[in-house]
Amino acid sequence: MGAVLAGGASSRMGTDKAFIEINGEPMVVRAVGALHAAGAAPVLVVGGDHARLSALGLDHVPDSYPGEGPLGGVITALAVRDPLDGSGPDAVVTLPCDVKAPDPTAVRSVIERLADAADRSGTGAPPADLVVPLGGGVPQWMHAGWHRSCLPRLSEAFAAGARGLSEVARQLRTVKVEVPGTNWFSDADRPEDLPPTTLGDGHTGEAGMQDADIPEIDIDELERRRAAGAAVFDVREPDEYAEVRIPGAVLVPLASVPEAVEDFRTAAAGQAVCVVCAVGGRSGQAVGFLRSLGVDAVNVAGGTNAWHQSGRPVETGPASA
Numbered sequence: 001m002g003a004v005l006a007g008g009a010s011s012r013m014g015t016d017k018a019f020i021e022i023n024g025e026p027m028v029v030r031a032v033g034a035l036h037a038a039g040a041a042p043v044l045v046v047g048g049d050h051a052r053l054s055a056l057g058l059d060h061v062p063d064s065y066p067g068e069g070p071l072g073g074v075i076t077a078l079a080v081r082d083p084l085d086g087s088g089p090d091a092v093v094t095l096p097c098d099v100k101a102p103d104p105t106a107v108r109s110v111i112e113r114l115a116d117a118a119d120r121s122g123t124g125a126p127p128a129d130l131v132v133p134l135g136g137g138v139p140q141w142m143h144a145g146w147h148r149s150c151l152p153r154l155s156e157a158f159a160a161g162a163r164g165l166s167e168v169a170r171q172l173r174t175v176k177v178e179v180p181g182t183n184w185f186s187d188a189d190r191p192e193d194l195p196p197t198t199l200g201d202g203h204t205g206e207a208g209m210q211d212a213d214i215p216e217i218d219i220d221e222l223e224r225r226r227a228a229g230a231a232v233f234d235v236r237e238p239d240e241y242a243e244v245r246i247p248g249a250v251l252v253p254l255a256s257v258p259e260a261v262e263d264f265r266t267a268a269a270g271q272a273v274c275v276v277c278a279v280g281g282r283s284g285q286a287v288g289f290l291r292s293l294g295v296d297a298v299n300v301a302g303g304t305n306a307w308h309q310s311g312r313p314v315e316t317g318p319a320s321a
Contacts, residue, residue, distance in 0.1 A: 001089035002040030002107075003077035004031045005070050005142065006097040007047025007063040013190060018048050018097040020194065027188070031095045032058055034102030039111055040093050044080065046073045048097065069163045070096070070142055071154065078151045088148055096142040096187055100194070100281065103184035106133060110145040113177050129153075129172035135185040136218060136280070136302025138309050139176065141165035143185055182216065182301040186281045190237070192254045193281045214287050215272075216301045219310060222246075222274055231267035232274045234304070235286045242318045246276060246307050251319045254282045257289060264295050272296040279303045 006018045006028055013020070018028035028045060035043045045053050047063030054060060061080060065072025077092045091114050095102055113131045129150035132139045142165070146154075150172050157168045188194050217225070226232060226248070234241055234249040241251045250267075252260045254277070267273045273296065277283040280303045290297040300306075308314055 001077065001080070001092050002032070002035030002038075002043035003073070003092050003094050004028055004035065004043070004045045004097050005047065005073040005094055006045050006053070007066055007070075007073050008097075009067065013098075013188070016049060016052075017188060018045075019052060020188070022100060022194070026056065027099070028053065028058065028097045029056060031097055031099055031102045034099075034104045034107055035093065035095060037104035038093075038107035040107065044077065045097070046076050065158070068158075070094075071158055071163055071165055071168060074146055074165070075151065075154050075158060078146060078148055078154070088151075091145055091147045093145045094142060098187045098189070099143075099184075100186050100188050101183040103181075106143065106179045106181075106184040109133060109177050109179055110143065113175055114145040114147065128175040130169055130174045131177060132169065132174060133177045133179040133185075135179055136182060136306045137220075138302055138306045139166065139169070140185045141169065142187075182280050186279055186284075188281065189278070190282075192285070214284050214291070214299050216280070216284075216299045217274065218301050219306045219312070222276075222300050222307070223312070225271070225274055228271065230271050230274050232276060233264065233267070233286075234276050235282050236277050236304070238319065240278065240304075242316065244304065244308055244314050244316055246304060247313055247315045249276060249304075254286055257286045261290065261293055261295065264290055264297060265293075268296040272298045274298055274300055276300040276303045276307075279305050 019026045032043050045058050045060045050060050063073055064076040081088055093110055110131050110133055129147050131145040133143050153171050154168055162168050232246055232249040233252050234245055235252055235254040237253055264273055275283040275287050275297050280299055280301050284299045287297045287299040
């Protein structure tokens, strides 16, 4: 079974992310379509606006734990029962409703590993409770496949106060699958994360942040370039920057990039500047814009999240004056 998790509050976006259109299609519809194309069936939307989802022709179940995060949505999906025979799904493959470019190939890699684990379980090898794809070297928990065997432990952990998917994953037998690329897991938390051509609900990308050839590096290459003296610019918002950041990264929020072009140009005189955000969406927009003006810049795939989750050192606190 496939499940699109749509129960988030969308507080940073300012409007329900599920219904923001990319290329004329609501993001939730794009996510449902990717799950269908990958072979998941049936596909349900968990949580969100029932009336609007039904109007789009989507199958919907209310989140059993509204406002409690994606773990509650996963538990809700695994607990769904067939009205005819009362059976539950063997496994659930999830996608967040705000993934910008859902890729059936990435979803299929998770489904195939789940099936492979089930096949091997009869030979004495332990089955997997969880199959999680790696994007930019980082587990993408919202894009994972959850076997029904993990439902009791998920429910127990939730009742004990756990809310993070990565937190409960430590209690599960987990298989990790490397999936290349970054577009398949890039999401949209804020208006500036959206593609410049996005239409719907009045949201568009920053003016002038146009598409261009956008070279990318991973966090391993970022580490090498930092050691060689490359400048790192962080285009997230000040609150995100204060929460956690790559040491030495200079804060330039995405909306301020056009005003700071000469700062980027000066820093790129020796070697390309490295631009980061949370996972690579906003920084990709900034790099496209900068390169269109002749500034040598590269995007960091996986962004600050990948750097932090890799165990590398970080800084916290507000930017210094």
